[in-house]
Amino acid sequence: MTGVDQLWDVVDGARWHVRDEPDAVRHEILPLWNATAGGGGQQADVGFYLRLVAATRRPVAELGVGYGRVARWTRPDYGVDESVRMLRRSSARVPGMTVVAARMHDYVLSEPARLSYAPQNLMSLLGPADETLEALSTMRRNTEPRGELAFDVTMPDWDRLHAQHGVRQVRGQVGNLRLSYVAELLSVDAAAGQGALRMHHLVERVDASGRVRTQIRYPPLPVHYFTPLRWSALLARAGWLVQDCWGGFGNEPLRTTSRQQVWLVRR
Numbered sequence: 617m618t619g620v621d622q623l624w625d626v627v628d629g630a631r632w633h634v635r636d637e638p639d640a641v642r643h644e645i646l647p648l649w650n651a652t653a654g655g656g657g658q659q660a661d662v663g664f665y666l667r668l669v670a671a672t673r674r675p676v677a678e679l680g681v682g683y684g685r686v687a688r689w690t691r692p693d694y695g696v697d698e699s700v701r702m703l704r705r706s707s708a709r710v711p712g713m714t715v716v717a718a719r720m721h722d723y724v725l726s727e728p729a730r731l732s733y734a735p736q737n738l739m740s741l742l743g744p745a746d747e748t749l750e751a752l753s754t755m756r757r758n759t760e761p762r763g764e765l766a767f768d769v770t771m772p773d774w775d776r777l778h779a780q781h782g783v784r785q786v787r788g789q790v791g792n793l794r795l796s797y798v799a800e801l802l803s804v805d806a807a808a809g810q811g812a813l814r815m816h817h818l819v820e821r822v823d824a825s826g827r828v829r830t831q832i833r834y835p836p837l838p839v840h841y842f843t844p845l846r847w848s849a850l851l852a853r854a855g856w857l858v859q860d861c862w863g864g865f866g867n868e869p870l871r872t873t874s875r876q877q878v879w880l881v882r883r
């Protein structure tokens with residue numbers, strides 16, 4: 617497959633910078649990602665998780681709480697994230713939330729949650745199937761009997777992923793910062809219902825005349841996709857009972873053409 621390194625345009629006169637802090641791809645890219653084109657649609661998830669939290673008992677935990685985009689509305693009792701920078705930002709936005717700095721594969725809450733929820737593809741960031749299974753088991757251990765887990769993940773579209781491989785996509789611009797990315801497809805096993813890619817992000821600082829002044833490259837972010845069938849097998853192996861899987865945040869039925877999978881499972 618095409619080497620991604622050759623794909624960025626070299627802009628004359630622009631300063632190059634490689635961001636080698638692994639966490640930067642989260643605390644610098646995620647807010648920009650959400651603020652650029654398409655970010656508006658993301659807000660539909662806030663309403664969905666807000667309704668779930670309102671309908672349940674506490675304690676509630678947000679898994680991969682990030683900078684508190686959802687948590688500032690849902691007010692979970694616990695916010696779990698491996699990024700200390702992210703936790704600092706979310707705890708400032710959600711007073712009273714207990715932060716847990718840990719990986720999704722081995723976090724421990726001081727009491728089991730009634731509901732845990734993981735917005736915005738967190739479950740696609742947990743590694744290949746065996747590592748995702750490990751995280752699903754950890755989540756179950758941290759859930760009270762008959763307690764629930766909710767999450768949303770992208771519906772994989774293998775043709776689209778093949779077509780986008782190595783092609784620079786401009787996500788959008790906020791102020792003088794323009795965000796682009798290249799998806800580097802690593803593997804697709806359609807029969808097994810899984811595939812993996814690495815996202816390479818680039819932020820360009822643009823001046824008032826539109827000229828690129830600085831280009832900042834970020835370390836690659838691995839993403840793992842599973843079909844609904846593969847997800848149901850992983851959930852069953854980890855001991856979760858599926859209550860529902862929708863094709864969107866408005867509880868639309870799941871179809872092969874759905875762009876999202878929105879899961880609600882019970883211990």
Ligand SMILES: C[S@@+](CC[C@H](N)C(=O)[O-])C[C@H]1O[C@@H](n2cnc3c(N)ncnc32)[C@H](O)[C@@H]1O
Nearest residue numbers: 680681682685697698699702719720735736741
């Ligand atoms: C896609 S963001 C979602 C953030 C937030 N829930 C939202 O919707 O805006 C994922 C968050 O999960 C965290 N994260 C990713 N992989 C993780 C892992 N293996 N263990 C713990 N946290 C992880 C990242 O640091 C990031 O803050």
